[in-house]
């Protein structure tokens with residue numbers, strides 16, 4: 121089995137970690153955790169130049185999870201990359217006084233920015249990428265946004281400035297799961313043709329047909345690294361709740377703690393999906 125297939129298989133173990141974290145903390149945005157997981161895995165376990173040893177280096181790649189409500193997936197992947205201990209994070213998740221709170225907390229290693237109020241990650245990532253250019257450094261800046269998040273006007277101010285400054289060291293990812301908190305993005309605030317919108321803002325657009333495929337994401341991030349003169353955006357077509365049919369593509373699973381029966385079903389589904397990866 122090659123490395124990418126092994127990573128794809130591992131995604132189902134990490135999905136189980138996410139479910140355990142949410143059940144212990146009695147809170148969590150499970151749907152968006154499941155859609156964004158492979159994006160975070162590909163970045164932290166394949167592409168980004170950052171390790172626990174270099175987390176404070178001025179040359180590290182920068183990352184912002186702008187859709188901060190997916191913190192459970194983020195903690196799980198940070199643990200898989202060696203930045204923190206998943207058992208400790210699970211035990212303390214959502215406890216009073218704990219650093220493992222319901223949105224990213226920059227008191228933890230590798231977390232650059234507290235997020236949760238949607239629409240702020242891209243503008244800050246633009247500043248990071250611009251700073252690299254001004255300082256003559258070659259680190260890259262990555263930001264992951266939700267598709268519902270794109271209704272925030274600040275995203276488009278950031279998009280405009282990234283193209284203006286030709287920030288080819290900036291790569292944005294849209295977790296295009298087609299749902300936001302209360303229903304379909306196309307009903308709440310329509311985005312299509314999203315590719316054309318980003319192109320018209322001066323971005324290099326890369327479509328990722330299956331945004332839950334580590335192999336497809338890995339190739340797309342590589343393409344973004346080669347592309348010069350423009351910022352790149354990956355439009356990653358993901359499945360909200362990916363991993364179990366009871367959660368998939370259902371707006372009601374945006375924020376939800378699985379009950380005992382749902383929990384058993386999810387574990388069964390994750391085991392079957394893991395088995396099916398060859």
Ligand SMILES: Cc1ncc(C[n+]2csc(CCOP(=O)(O)OP(=O)(O)O)c2C)c(N)n1
Pocket residue numbers: 149151152153155187189236237238239265266267268269270295297299300301360374
């Ligand atoms: C400025 C702001 N407005 C509203 C919210 C409440 N909120 C939390 S998650 C969410 C939906 C986001 O949808 P999307 O970006 O598509 O996330 P995903 O589907 O990946 O979970 C909303 C409206 C927020 N966190 N910040």
Ligand SMILES: [Mg+2]
Pocket residue numbers: 266267268295296297298299300
């Ligand atoms: Mg969404």
